[in-house]
Amino acid sequence: MERLDKRVAGNLTRFYVVALCVVALLTISGLFLIRRTIRNLNHDSRVVNVAGRQRMLSQRLTKLAILKVNNIEHHDSVRFGALLALWKDSHEDLLSKKLPVDRGFVTWKSPPLDTMFHQLTPVFDRIYNNLSIIGSDTSGQGGRERALAEVLASEPDFLSRMNSIVFQFDKESFERLENLERIEWILDLMTILVLVAEGLLIFRPVVNTTRRVVRMLTESEDALQLSNQKLKESNNQLVETQKELLRLEEEKYELQLTEDRVRAGALIEGQEEERKRFALELHDGIGQMLTGLKLHAEKLKAVQFHDEKHQKRFDQLVVLIQDIIQTTRQISFNLMPSVLSDFGLASALKLLCQQAADLSGVKVVFEGETGERIQMSRPMEIGLYRIAQEALNNAVKHANADEIKIKLEQNKNHVVLEIADDGKGFLISNLKSEEGQFLTRNGMENIRTRTQLLHGEMQIISKVDSGTRLVVQVDL
Incomplete structure (x- = not known):
């Protein structure tokens, strides 16, 4: 032929x-x-x-x-x-x-x-x-x-x-x-x-x-039909084999995801413990030492310096010590705010909004009940606080927003955390990969990982020139 x-x-x-x-x-x-x-x-x-x-x-x-x-x-x-x-x-x-x-x-x-x-x-x-x-x-x-x-x-x-x-x-x-x-x-x-x-x-x-x-x-049509019949039987066997392989691959993938979550959870837990320890060291160690240094320096204010330049330099030294103390307290608060463990997530988020507004000059508003503490586990409180902290930093740095709002509410057995701004927004498609997973951009990967570790759901709503809204929902 x-x-x-x-x-x-x-x-x-x-x-x-x-x-x-x-x-x-x-x-x-x-x-x-x-x-x-x-x-x-x-x-x-x-x-x-x-x-x-x-x-x-x-x-x-x-x-x-x-x-x-x-x-x-x-x-x-x-x-x-x-x-x-x-x-x-x-x-x-x-x-x-x-x-x-x-x-x-x-x-x-x-x-x-x-x-x-x-x-x-x-x-x-x-x-x-x-x-x-x-x-x-x-x-x-x-x-x-x-x-x-x-x-x-x-x-x-x-x-x-x-x-x-x-x-x-x-x-x-x-x-x-x-x-x-x-x-x-x-x-x-x-x-x-x-x-x-x-x-x-x-x-x-x-x-x-x-x-x-x-x-x-x-003349060859009959022979071709017979071959097709045999091929069909072979294809059925191949399909069954492929289904079995697919099931095994899915189990392997689920197992790998579980291992990744456990590993990420352990890593984040270790980070939080290290942050807590480092925050205590800054507050109780270096912070106390700087406070003592400030007291000694203020006592020396009564001493009269013969040279006006020395007096001016001493005043600058006192102001510098005060700035260092304030910066140390701010770093300690960012690492592990004491108000989070003492008064709960709502109070910590409210204080976070106040500090962010003072430092950035952007209007940051908190909506939520601070009187009654929402009962949740400490890992959940820390995780939601870190999510709000990361989202707030992204909004301040990248959104060019005039107003940022953080909202915390309890709905039956759910906790809903919402961070919204009126900034420039972005296209969601630019934030995702071909497989639909969020890329490591502007801290979104950290937010997604923490949400998964809390077994919660995350939703991002954004349009160009229409602001951005991040909603995280976690089961209590």
């Missing part, structure tokens, strides 16, 4: 390429001849127009010469000298067989026309010389009258010869058309012969080969 396909394809391809090449060659040849003849005919019409114009110009010049010699007033606005120069230039162009048209030259080759133009030249020169005498201001009246007589005597001969030239141009154009018609008939006949040969040598073998191939396909 394969050898038959190759043999048939090779033979048909060769015949078909040859037939197409011949048809294309004949078609291109016909188009070339037609375009060339049309261009020549167009040039012939230009030459005939110029020749006809020469007749008109000679008659007009004769009329103007008569009016000029007899001093008769007329309304012809053209200048006699310019008209005479145009007549002479056109005759020289026709005589030299180069007629300027547009950007090129029209040329022709015809011995009869060359002979006729050379015979016309003496008559033209005689008329031109006498017209030049008439147009000259230095010629006398008698000379002009004799020149006019010569012009009137030569004009019929000039017009007769120009008529013969025009008729000769028309005759040669008609002969070229007849020649083109004969060539077109020959090309059409050759094209028909090529098409007939193509039908006999190409399409007929294609029909025979197709009939033979269809018969072979029909």
